[in-house]
Amino acid sequence: MTIVYHVSIDPPQENRASIRLELSGLTGSAVDLVLPTWVPGSYDVHDYSKFFGPVRAVRPSDGAAIPVQRVDKTRWRVSTEGGAVEVLYQVYAHGLVTEGFDVTPEHLFLNAALGLPYVEGHQGDPYEVVLHLPTDWRVFTELARVGESPPRLRARNYDELVDCPIDCGQPVELGFHADGIPHAIVLCGPGGNYEPHRLEEDLRKIVEAAHRILGEPPSPHYTFFYHLTDVRDGGLEHTSSNSCVIVRTMFQPASSYRSFLSLTSHEYFHAYNVKRIRPAALRPFDYTREMYTKLLWWMEGTTDYYGWLVLRRAGLLSASRSLEDLATLAARVLRQPGRRVQSLEESSWLAWIDYYHRTENTPNRSISYYDKGFLVSWALDLEIRTRSENRSSLDDVMRALWRSYGRTDLGVPEDALPGLVQSTTGVDVSEFFAKYVAGTEELDFDGVARRAGLSFAPKLPPKEPDDDPLPGYLGVTFEDAGGRVKVTSVLDGSPARRAGLSPGDEIIAIDGVRVTHSEFPKVLARLPAGTPVDLALFRRGWLTHLTLTPGSPPPEKYAFTPVATASPLERQIYEAWLGAPWEAPKPPVAEKPS
Numbered sequence: 064m065t066i067v068y069h070v071s072i073d074p075p076q077e078n079r080a081s082i083r084l085e086l087s088g089l090t091g092s093a094v095d096l097v098l099p100t101w102v103p104g105s106y107d108v109h110d111y112s113k114f115f116g117p118v119r120a121v122r123p124s125d126g127a128a129i130p131v132q133r134v135d136k137t138r139w140r141v142s143t144e145g146g147a148v149e150v151l152y153q154v155y156a157h158g159l160v161t162e163g164f165d166v167t168p169e170h171l172f173l174n175a176a177l178g179l180p181y182v183e184g185h186q187g188d189p190y191e192v193v194l195h196l197p198t199d200w201r202v203f204t205e206l207a208r209v210g211e212s213p214p215r216l217r218a219r220n221y222d223e224l225v226d227c228p229i230d231c232g233q234p235v236e237l238g239f240h241a242d243g244i245p246h247a248i249v250l251c252g253p254g255g256n257y258e259p260h261r262l263e264e265d266l267r268k269i270v271e272a273a274h275r276i277l278g279e280p281p282s283p284h285y286t287f288f289y290h291l292t293d294v295r296d297g298g299l300e301h302t303s304s305n306s307c308v309i310v311r312t313m314f315q316p317a318s319s320y321r322s323f324l325s326l327t328s329h330e331y332f333h334a335y336n337v338k339r340i341r342p343a344a345l346r347p348f349d350y351t352r353e354m355y356t357k358l359l360w361w362m363e364g365t366t367d368y369y370g371w372l373v374l375r376r377a378g379l380l381s382a383s384r385s386l387e388d389l390a391t392l393a394a395r396v397l398r399q400p401g402r403r404v405q406s407l408e409e410s411s412w413l414a415w416i417d418y419y420h421r422t423e424n425t426p427n428r429s430i431s432y433y434d435k436g437f438l439v440s441w442a443l444d445l446e447i448r449t450r451s452e453n454r455s456s457l458d459d460v461m462r463a464l465w466r467s468y469g470r471t472d473l474g475v476p477e478d479a480l481p482g483l484v485q486s487t488t489g490v491d492v493s494e495f496f497a498k499y500v501a502g503t504e505e506l507d508f509d510g511v512a513r514r515a516g517l518s519f520a521p522k523l524p525p526k527e528p529d530d531d532p533l534p535g536y537l538g539v540t541f542e543d544a545g546g547r548v549k550v551t552s553v554l555d556g557s558p559a560r561r562a563g564l565s566p567g568d569e570i571i572a573i574d575g576v577r578v579t580h581s582e583f584p585k586v587l588a589r590l591p592a593g594t595p596v597d598l599a600l601f602r603r604g605w606l607t608h609l610t611l612t613p614g615s616p617p618p619e620k621y622a623f624t625p626v627a628t629a630s631p632l633e634r635q636i637y638e639a640w641l642g643a644p645w646e647a648p649k650p651p652v653a654e655k656p657s
Contacts, residue, residue, distance in 0.1 A: 099350030252291035300333030329370035343474025359411035364436010516629030521618030535590035535613025
């Protein structure tokens with residue numbers, strides 16, 4: 064069968080694309096066209112077909128209409144009179160997101176899953192796309208170019224078509240070579256406070272640091288797509304590219320630029336971990352329904368861990384800043400009651416309804432497989448280093464996965480990781496996985512840190528005798544509701560939960576004094592822990608009073624600091640793990656007599 068999509072912008076100011084799908088070599092009485100409901104790498108079901116206009120079909124020889132039946136929300140059944148048909152439709156395309164379909168007078172960005180339905184039963188056939196564009200536009204994609212004037216692209220199968228986004232317009236193009244491999248940087252959208260040469264050099268350092276971990280490049284060529292806009296949407300990995308939607312001013316100042324580099328490092332490492340080292344349960348892709356795996360914590364959390372390590376090994380993140388970032392992440396996880404309720408395996412399994420669909424109760428019942436997956440990967444790395452006396456590390460596990468699964472295109476079985484760790488490093492981690500991956504046992508952050516000659520503890524500000532007491536703690540998040548304080552979530556085990564406060568409550572007064580959203584943080588700062596207060600609030604429109612006793616606030620910040628008693632092995636582990644000299648803690652400075 065021959066499958067060719069013709070894509071044109073019609074007209075660009077209306078954010079619409081016109082599609083003409085040519086099908087020939089058809090057999091049987093009808094063929095089904097199916098539009099995906101999700102995109103690999105984004106584990107969330109969408110109704111992309113809601114952006115489609117009416118779908119009609121004609122006979123190529125004379126233009127006569129051919130029947131098209133809408134079977135369900137993602138499926139059209141087309142009669143196959145004469146063995147060839149043309150299917151015609153329009154798509155409203157105004158979604159500049161990582162898996163988007165976006166048409167403007169200046170730009171076309173297309174992920175095929177959002178606008179090009181596959182022919183059922185023929186997902187393994189070649190697919191071609193012909194682009195009818197303004198003559199001064201250029202086309203950027205990892206798809207093979209098989210024709211010019213107009214540009215003609217070919218995918219070996221539908222999976223490759225979805226895996227290779229198409230970007231067209233007049234973007235800024237930069238690039239570099241890393242270990243002999245060409246890498247393109249495509250910056251789409253006006254503005255951007257980046258420095259071109261620095262951007263090329265820093266991305267080259269990221270790529271080469273990742274290559275050193277795995278021992279070889281993942282792909283013979285690669286493209287970084289950055290869409291510059293006013294709202295960040297994150298990134299989506301592909302086999303030989305990634306697409307990121309970022310704020311155009313993200314390249315400065317330094318703190319914002321580090322976030323950009325972190326996103327880039329994460330998405331690039333996905334070219335190894337997820338796109339090639341992948342769960343067996345996710346292939347072959349079924350684009351019509353959810354596909355479940357317990358391994359997303361490894362695919363995303365461990366990738367996040369290595370994205371952080373890559374920045375450190377590339378020299379783009381100092382050792383002290385790395386530890387600060389690690390402490391910030393640990394603090395975030397420690398604030399989530401859901402870490403005691405949901406395991407990493409369950410968090411991975413339920414990504415389709417949890418991670419992308421947060422509710423007011425999400426902090427209490429679930430945990431991010433990114434955040435906790437990062438921390439468990441860190442703990443696993445130091446576990447291996449300690450028990451192997453620093454002869455092995457998580458790097459060895461990643462390289463073993465690459466050899467056994469990444470190079471071979473075999474999927475990783477759901478329960479393969481503990482055995483692979485043991486066969487690679489000699490360390491039995493079955494108990495570790497039972498506690499921290501399949502179970503919900505709390506990670507001993509200080510115990511893990513001490514394996515690398517560090518301690519982990521709250522970072523408390525200096526305390527003076529005449530300082531004000533710490534503000535009372537309620538355990539809520541809140542938002543501005545027309546100047547009023549509206550509770551958005553209540554943490555389990557918090558003073559607010561014990562008092563009976565609920566999401567949606569509007570706090571209007573404390574001890575008879577009116578409070579507003581702008582003043583609420585200052586009011587909280589004046590509430591001492593242990594002293595009951597009267598809350599006046601509206602609950603679903605009805606005035607209610609509650610007595611609430613603020614508690615002592617949990618630590619806001621934590622820190623990793625060197626331990627003076629660190630053993631030689633612990634110091635060696637620190638230096639091998641973080642790539643920096645271990646430095647003994649500095650003795651406190653004695654106060655001079657007055």
